[in-house]
Amino acid sequence: MEQFHGVGVTPGRVVGPVLQMPAPVSEPGPGPVPGQDAVVEAERIRSASKAVQAALKDRAAAAAGEARGVLEATALMAADPMLVKGAVKLLDPSADGGARSAERAVWESGAAVAAKLESLGGYMAERAADVLDVRARIVAELRGLPAPGIPASPTPFVLAAHDLAPADTATLDPARVLALVTSGGGPQSHTAILARALGLPAVVAAPGVDTIPDGTPVYVDGAAGTVATGPGPEQEAAAAAWAAQAAALAGGFTGANRLADGHPVPLLANVATGKDAAAAAAAGAEGVGLLRTEFCFLDRPTEPTHDEQVAAYSAVFAEFAGKKVVIRTLDAG
Known part of the structure; x- marks a missing residue:
């Protein structure tokens, strides 16, 4: 068994075969094309x-x-x-x-x-x-070539790469991709952010995972930040236990979190829109730990008006009336 160590960004334990992202676009040669205009x-x-x-x-x-x-x-x-x-x-x-x-x-x-x-x-x-x-x-x-993309597979797989572009990560299908592992990136990369949003077990900054041959069975522990080839019965059991636990939580989670001594630990969601807030509230979140206001500005050539921003924020407040909502003002770098 070979083990790779990185940064865990989304907890989860899964076992599955690796598929590597296709080779990146090759670097063009220097110099102009003869007769270039x-x-x-x-x-x-x-x-x-x-x-x-x-x-x-x-x-x-x-x-x-x-x-x-x-x-x-x-x-x-x-x-x-x-x-x-x-x-x-x-x-x-x-x-x-x-x-x-x-x-x-x-x-x-x-x-x-x-x-x-x-x-x-x-x-x-x-x-x-x-x-x-x-x-x-x-x-x-x-x-005149196709854009880089995620490999197709008739069966679920663990996607491995040096790093993923946001255009690829954002369209990952959790029904096909069991987990995501990269040799590059970091905990604040779009790869990590979107993996967390999808609830996809993920490990980033794990050198060497982009060299694992296609089809190799691996065990991914998104909490520990480890990837291991050739998983045995112990890893298989850990993955099965995680799947059972996730299924049980999905059916009965209320969002009420307390330590063994009764101390409350509220679950606060990371959201960007009213739709995100609605999904978080439906999943049992007790408030918003980070409202990412910059997303109001990213899909348009001009900044949103005062009334548009009021409407956007109000849609979030409506889902958590009387509860905690932390707003981050525009992050313009």
């Missing part, structure tokens, strides 16, 4: 970025809750002026290092934007992976 290539970049943005918006429309907000934010990144204009500038023969092809220009521009975010540290550094995902999608669009 910079004006034509610039328009190709703009068109590709708009196509990727439209595809991500379509995914967002089909998603709900936190997943929708993340996808909408990622869609905005696809048309980010810093990314697109930076790429167009690199098409010019007078650019430092000479002209690049459209694919190479997008690749280098995306790397520069990601580097700036990483230099800011914290939450913004976690967004660098989102920019690199958008970059890969634009390059794939320029090449």
Whole structure:
């Protein structure tokens, strides 16, 4: 048995076969295409970025809750002026290092934007992976290739990868994906945030899990932050016990939490919309520990009006009348 150690972001114990994410989009070679017309290539970049943005918006429309907000934010990144204009500038023969092809220009521009975010540290550094995902999608669009995506399988599996893009994580189907394990990422990455929102057992920052061969049976412990190959009877029993416990809780959980000495420990939900709050209340939450107000701003070109914000917040308050609701003011980095 080989064991990998990482950061557990969602508790849960499961056993299943691994499937690795497909290989990422390959890096374009340096230099321009012979006979390249910079004006034509610039328009190709703009068109590709708009196509990727439209595809991500379509995914967002089909998603709900936190997943929708993340996808909408990622869609905005696809048309980010810093990314697109930076790429167009690199098409010019007078650019430092000479002209690049459209694919190479997008690749280098995306790397520069990601580097700036990483230099800011914290939450913004976690967004660098989102920019690199958008970059890969634009390059794939320029090449006429399908966008990166989650592998298909007729049976449930444990998804392994270096890291997942928000566009992939947000559309994970918990009925098909038993657990999520990555060698990269962090506890505040969109991969972790969305795994928690889905209730999907997940371990991130576990070096080596992206090298486990497809089909290898593994045991994932999302609380301990461990992944082990070749699970035995003990791990099988632990996974079965967890599944039984989860089923029992789903049928009778009231949200009333107390320690053995009677001390109350309220369960507070992390929500972004009134719909999220309704789902949390239905699941037994006793209030809101974090209302993520930035999601009101992410799916539109202009900021919401005062009345729109009042309506958005009131929808959350209505679900928890007389109970605790913690509001985080706009997180603009």
